[in-house]
Amino acid sequence: MRPAPRTNRPRIAAWILLALAFVPSAWHAWNARGMPFLGNFNNDDGLYLVGAKSLAEGNSYRILSLPGEPCQTKYPPLYPMLLALVWRWNPHFPENLAALGVLAWLMAPLTVLAASRLYSELGVAPRDRLALCAFLAVHPLVSLLSTHLLAELPFAGLVFAAIALAERAARRPDGYGLAALAGAVAGLAYLTKSAGIVLLVSSPA
Numbered sequence: 001m002r003p004a005p006r007t008n009r010p011r012i013a014a015w016i017l018l019a020l021a022f023v024p025s026a027w028h029a030w031n032a033r034g035m036p037f038l039g040n041f042n043n044d045d046g047l048y049l050v051g052a053k054s055l056a057e058g059n060s061y062r063i064l065s066l067p068g069e070p071c072q073t074k075y076p077p078l079y080p081m082l083l084a085l086v087w088r089w090n091p092h093f094p095e096n097l098a099a100l101g102v103l104a105w106l107m108a109p110l111t112v113l114a115a116s117r118l119y120s121e122l123g124v125a126p127r128d129r130l131a132l133c134a135f136l137a138v139h140p141l142v143s144l145l146s147t148h149l150l151a152e153l154p155f156a157g158l159v160f161a162a163i164a165l166a167e168r169a170a171r172r173p174d175g176y177g178l179a180a181l182a183g184a185v186a187g188l189a190y191l192t193k194s195a196g197i198v199l200l201v202s203s204p205a
Helices: 009-021 023-031 044-056 078-089 097-121 126-138 140-145 152-170 176-190 194-202
Strands: none
Touching: 009 023, 009 126, 023 097, 023 126, 023 140, 044 078, 078 097, 078 152, 097 126, 097 140, 097 152, 126 140, 140 152, 152 176, 152 194, 176 194
């Protein structure tokens, strides 16, 4: 007797369940699409936005809100560069906050997808992986960060991706290329938040 043909229904159902887990954060992001809490996190999000405006206008990476417009040396530039793409597309403030909010929310599913890849590389069973990813998707902190112009979510996603690549490289005798790629992704994490500097050594090693 032939075994029953395998179908993709369980996988499709898993993706649907994971998508539903993002409904709360999407609803929260929709209600906060005008960024009413901009500047609440010690002005970090405001400084990211000012840096993005500076980059979008071709003024290099500067703090336009301070006298003399000094160069920004505290916050790495990668996340403001992403925000600058939206600013160039719509340079009218505060009307562009809704588009910037969409970019901020997209960091949540991308981060969860990177976490799923890491769980897979670590050998986590599919059902457990789905549960962990769903937990991340509905976590209040993830929902909160996805409605603010902060670098924590993209940084976390890049960290997950770097470690996943390093894990895969460690299991292959010819994994030097993957190790180099892990180092490159770790470099992007460092350009997002300076705490990522530890990955520049640990991931390739």
